[in-house]
Amino acid sequence: MLDIALLCRGLVKRYADVTALDGLDLEVHAGECFGMLGPNGAGKTTTIEILQGLLQPDAGRVEVLGHAWRTHERELRQRMGTQLQETKLPDKLTVEEVVALFRSFYRRGKSVDQVLEEVQLLEKRGAWVSRLSGGQRQRLAVACALVSEPDVLFLDEPTTGLDPQSRRQMWGIIERFRSHGGTTLLTTHYMEEAEHLCDRVAIVDHGRVIALGTPRQLIESLGAEHVVEFAIDNDVLVPDEVYLDLSGVQGVAHDDGKTRLTASHVHLVIPDLMRVLERRGATLDQLTTHHATLEDVFLSLTGRHLRDG
Amino acid sequence: MTGSMRSWPIVHLTLWRVREFTREPEALFWVFAFPILLAFALGVAFKGRGPEVIRVAVEDGDGAAATAAALRISERLEPLVLDSAEAHNRLRTGKVALVVRPGEPVLLRYDSTRAESEMARMVVGDALQDAAGRREARVIAHETVAEPGARYIDFLIPGLLGLNIMGTGMWGVGFGIVKNRSQKLLKRFMASPMQRSQYLLSFVLARLVFLGLEVVAVLLFGHLVFGVPLRGSVFSVAIIVVLGAMTFAGLGLLVASRSKTIEGVSGLMNLVMVPMWIFSGVFFAYSHFPDAVQMFARYLPLTALNDALRAVLLDGAPLVAVAGLLAILLLWASVGFGVALKIFRWE
Ligand SMILES: Nc1ncnc2c1ncn2[C@@H]1O[C@H](COP(=O)(O)OP(=O)(O)OP(=O)(O)O)[C@@H](O)[C@H]1O
Numbered sequence: 001m002l003d004i005a006l007l008c009r010g011l012v013k014r015y016a017d018v019t020a021l022d023g024l025d026l027e028v029h030a031g032e033c034f035g036m037l038g039p040n041g042a043g044k045t046t047t048i049e050i051l052q053g054l055l056q057p058d059a060g061r062v063e064v065l066g067h068a069w070r071t072h073e074r075e076l077r078q079r080m081g082t083q084l085q086e087t088k089l090p091d092k093l094t095v096e097e098v099v100a101l102f103r104s105f106y107r108r109g110k111s112v113d114q115v116l117e118e119v120q121l122l123e124k125r126g127a128w129v130s131r132l133s134g135g136q137r138q139r140l141a142v143a144c145a146l147v148s149e150p151d152v153l154f155l156d157e158p159t160t161g162l163d164p165q166s167r168r169q170m171w172g173i174i175e176r177f178r179s180h181g182g183t184t185l186l187t188t189h190y191m192e193e194a195e196h197l198c199d200r201v202a203i204v205d206h207g208r209v210i211a212l213g214t215p216r217q218l219i220e221s222l223g224a225e226h227v228v229e230f231a232i233d234n235d236v237l238v239p240d241e242v243y244l245d246l247s248g249v250q251g252v253a254h255d256d257g258k259t260r261l262t263a264s265h266v267h268l269v270i271p272d273l274m275r276v277l278e279r280r281g282a283t284l285d286q287l288t289t290h291h292a293t294l295e296d297v298f299l300s301l302t303g304r305h306l307r308d309g
Numbered sequence: 310m311t312g313s314m315r316s317w318p319i320v321h322l323t324l325w326r327v328r329e330f331t332r333e334p335e336a337l338f339w340v341f342a343f344p345i346l347l348a349f350a351l352g353v354a355f356k357g358r359g360p361e362v363i364r365v366a367v368e369d370g371d372g373a374a375a376t377a378a379a380l381r382i383s384e385r386l387e388p389l390v391l392d393s394a395e396a397h398n399r400l401r402t403g404k405v406a407l408v409v410r411p412g413e414p415v416l417l418r419y420d421s422t423r424a425e426s427e428m429a430r431m432v433v434g435d436a437l438q439d440a441a442g443r444r445e446a447r448v449i450a451h452e453t454v455a456e457p458g459a460r461y462i463d464f465l466i467p468g469l470l471g472l473n474i475m476g477t478g479m480w481g482v483g484f485g486i487v488k489n490r491s492q493k494l495l496k497r498f499m500a501s502p503m504q505r506s507q508y509l510l511s512f513v514l515a516r517l518v519f520l521g522l523e524v525v526a527v528l529l530f531g532h533l534v535f536g537v538p539l540r541g542s543v544f545s546v547a548i549i550v551v552l553g554a555m556t557f558a559g560l561g562l563l564v565a566s567r568s569k570t571i572e573g574v575s576g577l578m579n580l581v582m583v584p585m586w587i588f589s590g591v592f593f594a595y596s597h598f599p600d601a602v603q604m605f606a607r608y609l610p611l612t613a614l615n616d617a618l619r620a621v622l623l624d625g626a627p628l629v630a631v632a633g634l635l636a637i638l639l640l641w642a643s644v645g646f647g648v649a650l651k652i653f654r655w656e
């Protein structure tokens with residue numbers, strides 16, 4: 001049986017006018033990289049902060065590395081590393097000084113040089129934090145999380161706002177941590193990030209997990225691995241059944257004036273689709289196809305896009 | 310890294326505080342240069358200025374010229390001969406302190422609630438009596454002094470020192486903590502095994518590092534430039550400034566204990582400090598205030614600090630002589646730290 005590194009059972013967290021978590025369950029296995037995906041306000045940060053013993057849930061319980069916060073706080077703090085969504089590191093310190101400050105809190109860990117090497121900030125060691133680029137700052141935050149050689153790493157949107165190159169650098173850092181046996185819980189808005197990095201993904205919406213599995217499993221749950229998306233230029237209405245009758249089409253959804261078909265064989269669907277539309281007098285405006293992603297999974301589960309909450 | 314002192318969290322935390330300060334040129338200016346510039350400006354402005362010349366009006370008419378001439382003999386008076394309407398107009402607007410109407414008897418018109426007019430009444434009275442040939446019933450000899458210790462600058466320097474200790478203590482601690490909180494650094498620290506007590510202690514230690522420099526800078530400046538006496542023992546002064554610094558660090562911690570924003574804590578800070586700028590005898594003695602206000606002023610921490618500093622620096626008083634003042638400081642320090650630690654918001 002797999003060891004469970006992180007466990008949430010029935011977490012509830014309410015604020016004055018919102019229920020941030022509404023009975024959330026989660027299990028993260030030791031050694032895996034686990035992703036929480038969800039729109040703004042889904043409850044990702046709330047979950048991750050409760051898991052880190054920074055927030056008290058109104059109901060439910062969490063265990064980290066098999067221990068409760070109440071009884072093992074000291075030990076757990078030594079064994080976890082974290083990067084928080086909103087933290088701004090001290091502006092007037094140098095990169096090296098910031099890492100040394102965090103290193104001093106832990107009994108064991110790496111040397112400052114070692115960590116800076118790992119996150120590729122060695123040549124910036126003497127620069128003030130205020131002079132760093134967004135990507136460098138984010139890597140510094142992760143360096144502070146890694147300096148204690150943690151068993152569990154919490155990363156709350158580590159790549160939000162970064163350019164593709166910085167994002168890939170970050171992915172490399174996370175992959176290296178995982179390859180050394182560390183457990184990672186990360187949140188993200190980026191589908192391709194979750195698909196690339198995560199062994200398993202939980203899709204969170206309105207404070208609950210609405211889908212769970214490997215990225216592959218979730219995409220396969222759509223029943224087809226391609227998405228054909230198009231818009232009709234004139235006012236012709238085509239009933240959904242017509243699309244479902246096309247060979248290989250598994251699902252139909254409408255969104256923002258567009259129609260989306262999930263299909264297994266694009267090359268068979270498209271000629272059929274053109275014929276059907278022509279027969280009904282509909283003119284095609286746009287037509288795109290792509291491999292199904294977690295975004296499509298979210299859309300089919302909720303009817304909404306991840307990004308617009 | 311070795312297992313030496315260099316890896317202690319308290320060393321890193323304190324170094325951080327010190328660096329945050331020394332890498333901020335504006336902060337350095339306000340802490341070191343500003344009090345010295347202020348002392349210099351005020352010291353020069355009030356240096357050796359004699360009693361002010363008093364302007365008085367003489368109503369035009371019979372005997373006006375003779376009266377004005379009699380008044381002019383006194384160095385302190387500057388008489389102006391004006392017609393009656395103009396003279397009273399100037400009295401009303403405060404341009405002259407008093408109006409003299411020559412005649413028998415001479416009439417002096419003035420507003421008895423104005424200190425300047427009261428002074429004018431006495432000086433004019435003396436001048437007129439002397440001119441009329443008054444003989445003193447008793448000979449009184451005068452000797453004026455300008456001893457170090459009794460001048461305005463001597464009063465000012467300890468007050469400025471107290472003011473500086475208050476300002477740097479409250480801002481240094483209060484501002485630093487609220488900044489960490491609003492940038493979510495405090496939360497980040499809470500996620501690590503950092504001990505809260507060490508975090509707070511680092512603020513106190515960093516204060517002590519700068520306190521020495523601040524105190525030496527201000528006192529040395531006053532002593533070398535204006536000859537302000539430093540009569541008390543170094544030990545007594547050290548005890549007083551450290552206790553004062555701790556008191557204001559505690560109050561800084563208190564105002565910072567729940568504030569989430571820099572704006573919020575700035576408001577609170579001013580609410581606490583402005584009354585002390587006014588009532589604690591920094592620029593002028595609080596004995597000018599009505600009794601009830603003085604009672605209140607006496608228990609303010611900055612008043613206790615200033616009074617203790619003046620007693621020790623200017624009069625060379627021993628610590629026992631200011632024990633009551635130190636007790637007031639100690640009380641404020643315990644209230645500050647005690648309440649702050651109870652209500653402090655860490656997340
Ligand atoms: N301190 C708070 N007071 C009131 N409401 C809060 C507080 N913190 C979070 N919330 C609310 O709880 C809900 C969940 O917030 P949370 O930060 O967990 O979302 P998230 O999934 O991390 O979103 P994002 O992707 O934008 O970071 C939101 O509706 C948010 O407005």
Ligand SMILES: [Mg+2]
Binds near residue numbers: 085156
């Ligand atoms: Mg969040």
